[in-house]
Each structure stands twice: as C-alpha cells, then as structure tokens.
Amino acid sequence: MHPTTTSTFLRRSLVAACATTAAVALAACSSGGAAAPASGLTPVSVGFIAATAGFAPELTIQNDPGMCAPYGVAPTMQIVSPQTSGPALAAGKIQVMRHSSGAMLTSAYQNRSAMKIVASVSSPPYNVWGTKDIKSVADLRGKTVGVTAAGSTGDLAMRQLLAEQGMEAGKDVKITYGGDATAVLGLAASNAIQGFLFPPPLPEVASRAGVHELANVAEYRTVTPTLATVIAAAEPFASQHQPAVKGLLQCLQAAIKLTLAKDPKVVQALAKAEGKSVDTAKKEIDAIAAPTAFQLGPFTTDDAKDVMHALESANVQKFDGFDPADAIDTSLAPAN
Structure with a gap:
C-alpha cells in the first residue's frame, strides 16, 4: 500500500475507533452509568409498629427513602402490628424491625437463630x-x-x-x-x-x-x-448483608439527628403519616425531642439480661437455656 494511502487509512481507522469508543462511553453513561449508584443499592424491608412521634425517624425515611442512598440501601418502610412483628421477622417477611426489647428477645427465644438484635434506641419521654x-x-x-x-x-x-x-x-x-x-x-x-x-x-x-x-x-x-426499643435483623439477611444493615443504621441515625433538630422534614413526615396539621405534628416533635431520646447504640448482653429478668419476674416470658449473646451482634451499631 502507498505510504500516503496507508497514512490515510490509519487516520480513518483511528477516527472510527475513537468514534466507536465515544459512542460506547456515551451509551454507557446514558443507559447505565448515571443509574449505577441506584442499581447498586441493597433493597431492605423495614418494619416499625406505629405512625407516632416515637417513630418519627422511620416516618422521615418512609417519606424520603432516597435519603438512605448515600448509605447503600433502598429501604421500604412499613408499619407492622406489635403482635405479628416478631413472627414476621422470624419468617423473613420483613428484614429489619424496630420494636420493644422485650418483644424482640421473646421472639429470639422462640425462634432460635432466626434473627440478630443489632442496636438499641433509647426512648423519648413517657x-x-x-x-x-x-x-x-x-x-x-x-x-x-x-x-x-x-x-x-x-x-x-x-x-x-x-x-x-x-x-x-x-x-x-x-x-x-x-x-x-x-x-x-x-x-x-x-x-x-x-x-x-x-x-x-x-x-x-x-x-x-x-x-x-x-x-x-x-x-x-x-x-x-425497659422503654428502650431494639432493632433486629432477620437471618440470614443479617449475616449475608452486613454492609446493608450497617448502612441502614447509619441512615436511621441521620434521621434521628433530623428529629432531634426538629427539622421541618420530620414534622411534615409525621403530619402526613398521622393525618394531622403541621402545627400539631410540630408540638409532638417538640415534646419528644429530648437530648436523651433516640440514642442509637449497641444492645449488650447485660442489657438483654436485665430485660429478660424483668420479663421473667413479671411472669410474661421464661428464657430457659437461652443465652442472649447468641441473638446479639454488637459490631454493626454506631457507638453511643
């Protein structure tokens, strides 16, 4: 091939290759590149027991689940009745649940190896x-x-x-x-x-x-x-998706900070969930946003033993042969 012809051929080939590369890159950006973070989120179903101010952080996430995207999770929030929350978690119908420490320990005792308690949340004023x-x-x-x-x-x-x-x-x-x-x-x-x-x-x-x-x-x-609630995750989800569980807890902590700051987003989420006026919802948030409320941290075996003792003393539940350490994972919750 003549040198000039060869040079022209190479230039045309290079242009074509660059054009193809650019087209592929553009297609990747338009079809999947921008959506990659969303597609990389781990979906997780989260239960809580009431649309009240005590669950304002969960209601805030329910109103804006996208706030959890930076933490790698895409939560679906739902209210689950107190009576069915433990069995639903044990059966894997929901993957994460916030409920009372007594109810979750009872469920963990009745459904061995079905869940892990991963955090505790201090209560608002009662x-x-x-x-x-x-x-x-x-x-x-x-x-x-x-x-x-x-x-x-x-x-x-x-x-x-x-x-x-x-x-x-x-x-x-x-x-x-x-x-x-x-x-x-x-x-x-x-x-x-x-x-x-x-x-x-x-x-x-x-x-x-x-x-x-x-x-x-x-x-x-x-x-x-005894008024503290705990967050439990179903097995095997808790073991197989530890980054997602940790990410959800981080998102919940962010929602808690908004709640304690009485952020308008929280007030609006509560008003929407309760079907009340913004002014009424604001009063409810004002009443519960105490400095000691909603403190997210580990739930220890000593905490569990105190609650179990209270339940046994009240003849509500016996925990024969149950070691709460088997149902607790303290590695995922942020430190107090």
Whole structure:
C-alpha cells in the first residue's frame, strides 16, 4: 500500500475507533452509568409498629427513602402490628424491625437463630396517664390499665411501674391488650381502661375525655430501661448483608439527628403519616425531642439480661437455656 494511502487509512481507522469508543462511553453513561449508584443499592424491608412521634425517624425515611442512598440501601418502610412483628421477622417477611426489647428477645427465644438484635434506641419521654377519676398512680389499684401487647415496651414498663408502687399486674391491677397505640387511646377515651403509658403530648381524642398526666416515667428508676426499643435483623439477611444493615443504621441515625433538630422534614413526615396539621405534628416533635431520646447504640448482653429478668419476674416470658449473646451482634451499631 502507498505510504500516503496507508497514512490515510490509519487516520480513518483511528477516527472510527475513537468514534466507536465515544459512542460506547456515551451509551454507557446514558443507559447505565448515571443509574449505577441506584442499581447498586441493597433493597431492605423495614418494619416499625406505629405512625407516632416515637417513630418519627422511620416516618422521615418512609417519606424520603432516597435519603438512605448515600448509605447503600433502598429501604421500604412499613408499619407492622406489635403482635405479628416478631413472627414476621422470624419468617423473613420483613428484614429489619424496630420494636420493644422485650418483644424482640421473646421472639429470639422462640425462634432460635432466626434473627440478630443489632442496636438499641433509647426512648423519648413517657408519661403515665389516667382517666378523669384517677388522681395518682396509686389510684390504679383495683382498676384496669392498657398496653399494646404482651411483652411490649408498654407492657414491661407498666408492670415495673406498678411493682414500684407495690402493686402486681394481673392481681392488683388488670391489664388489657389493645393491639396498638390508637386502640389503647380509644380504650382510655371510653374509660374502658383507667391508666396507660404514652409519650407526650396526649392526643385530643383522649384529652377531651378528661385523660390527664399522672406522672413522668423518669421518676421511676426501674422503668426507664425497659422503654428502650431494639432493632433486629432477620437471618440470614443479617449475616449475608452486613454492609446493608450497617448502612441502614447509619441512615436511621441521620434521621434521628433530623428529629432531634426538629427539622421541618420530620414534622411534615409525621403530619402526613398521622393525618394531622403541621402545627400539631410540630408540638409532638417538640415534646419528644429530648437530648436523651433516640440514642442509637449497641444492645449488650447485660442489657438483654436485665430485660429478660424483668420479663421473667413479671411472669410474661421464661428464657430457659437461652443465652442472649447468641441473638446479639454488637459490631454493626454506631457507638453511643
């Protein structure tokens, strides 16, 4: 081939190759390159038990799941009833759940190797509330109190609270299980129960019926620890997707910071979930955004043993032969 012809051929080949390379690169950018981070996210189903201010961080994520993208996860948030949360997690119907420490430890005992408790979340402020004829916690003797479910946070805390007042649940005070927080509030409004625990402020449906504050739970030394919730992850998801579990906890921590800062995003998410006004939602966030609330950290075996002891003492659940260390992974939660 003539040198000039050869040179021309090489130039044309080089141009064609560059054009092809550019076209491939452009196609990659337009069809998959920009979407790569989204396609690399790990989907995870997350359960929580109520659309209330106590779960404002979860509601914030539910309203804007994209906020978890920087942490490598794409969560689907859903409310799961307190009674079915443990079995649903054990069966793998949901992959992560936040519920009371007592309920999750009970589920871990009943479904060995089915889940790992990966973190704890300190509770927002809680009050003891009574109906209009109840003037003090002592007045609950011979009456009925309401909680959501056996072994739930409220159940365990209520039993401890009554014990500090020298009363035994089931003997001196009857306990009714309402199923969820809304039902418990309805029972109080109709005077079917005379006492219950709930974070302030009290919803209007109850306050209009004369329900009022009896005491702050912080006054009762043995009660406060039982109000912490825990985050549990189903197996084998917990073991096979540790970066995703850790990423979800980091996203939840980011949502917690927004909650404690009373960010408008949190207020709007709560208002939307509860179907209430922004002003009402803001008051609810103001009431729970205490410095000690929503502290995300490890759930230790000592924590578990304290809760198990409380459950056994209350004759709610026996843990024969159960080592809580087998159901706990402290390596994923951020340090307090």
